[in-house]
Amino acid sequence: MSTRIAFLKGHGTENDFVIVPDPENVIDLPPAAVAALCDRRAGIGGDGLLHVVRSAAHPEARHLAAEAEWFMDYRNGDGSIAEMCGNGVRVFACYLQRAGHVTEGDLAVATRGGVKTVHIAKDGDVTVGMGRALLPAGDVTVSVGERSWPARNVNMGNPHAVAFVDDLSHAGDLLSPPPFSPATAYPDGVNVEFVVDRGPRHVALRVHERGAGETRSCGTGACAVAVATARRDGADPAVTGAPATYTVDVPGGTLVITERPDGEIEMTGPAVIVAEGEIDADWLTAAAAA
Numbered sequence: 001m002s003t004r005i006a007f008l009k010g011h012g013t014e015n016d017f018v019i020v021p022d023p024e025n026v027i028d029l030p031p032a033a034v035a036a037l038c039d040r041r042a043g044i045g046g047d048g049l050l051h052v053v054r055s056a057a058h059p060e061a062r063h064l065a066a067e068a069e070w071f072m073d074y075r076n077g078d079g080s081i082a083e084m085c086g087n088g089v090r091v092f093a094c095y096l097q098r099a100g101h102v103t104e105g106d107l108a109v110a111t112r113g114g115v116k117t118v119h120i121a122k123d124g125d126v127t128v129g130m131g132r133a134l135l136p137a138g139d140v141t142v143s144v145g146e147r148s149w150p151a152r153n154v155n156m157g158n159p160h161a162v163a164f165v166d167d168l169s170h171a172g173d174l175l176s177p178p179p180f181s182p183a184t185a186y187p188d189g190v191n192v193e194f195v196v197d198r199g200p201r202h203v204a205l206r207v208h209e210r211g212a213g214e215t216r217s218c219g220t221g222a223c224a225v226a227v228a229t230a231r232r233d234g235a236d237p238a239v240t241g242a243p244a245t246y247t248v249d250v251p252g253g254t255l256v257i258t259e260r261p262d263g264e265i266e267m268t269g270p271a272v273i274v275a276e277g278e279i280d281a282d283w284l285t286a287a288a289a290a
Helices: 031-038 086-098 219-232 281-289
Strands: 004-012 015-021 048-054 070-076 105-111 114-120 126-132 140-144 147-155 159-164 191-199 202-209 213-215 244-250 253-259 264-269 272-280
Touching: 004 086, 004 281, 015 031, 015 086, 031 048, 031 070, 031 281, 048 086, 070 086, 086 105, 086 114, 086 126, 086 219, 086 264, 086 272, 126 219, 140 159, 147 219, 159 219, 191 219, 202 219, 219 244, 219 253, 219 264, 272 281
Parallel strands: 015 048, 070 105, 159 191, 202 244
Antiparallel strands: 004 015, 004 272, 048 070, 105 114, 114 126, 126 264, 140 147, 147 159, 191 202, 202 213, 244 253, 253 264
16 A cells, blocks of 8 residues: 555535545555544544445446446445445546546446446536335334434435424434334434425425434435425326426535436436545554554
């Protein structure tokens, strides 16, 4: 390993990420190292980390190399591994374009949640094919303090519990994971979205992301919210035969989510690279051993 490791910093609707380019997968990034990099006071700071690796060079993605050259090895801010991150995919694509690996237009990105289709528009917005939502059966409840709400269980490659509330302040401080029941619904934890209506086909959310706490945005969460809202509104595209498009306000901006009659979901929003620099490898090694 060289004495310095390149990194970039980017965000999608203020869901921010440390980006570590590592095409041949030679940089060791154990959970403690990732958590140190994402630390907002002692590290670079981010809701998560985007490890940029060629699919053929990563044991979890080699089987996808024929479909997608690049693998988004995504980590939560606490160092844990996550299946998918919708805002992260947009920032990942933005980095690939900046680095000259891709150009405007269509590309495929491998993730632990499958291969995602991405379109980079001329105006800089990025559209991601998020796949289909799964709606596991069974009732789920989430709680904050003395309040509890029924929640829609939506899986977007990662688990979500979507609760409709009267006021976003009812979500509390979101410093710790909101309790849910039954405990068997989410054995590996869950992302919890609290949602209010803003107008026709227009909602706003706050989210506690598993492994990160409250974040300024969650792409898969916005998709889960759009799906749950469409079902609540009687606008299930599989039933109506018409696409359902929702504007979803997140604390860090706005995303547009469309679910098509075949179940495929698209998310459109901005992605920005704000900085680049170098990590001291000795510091990272020490952080990983702490």
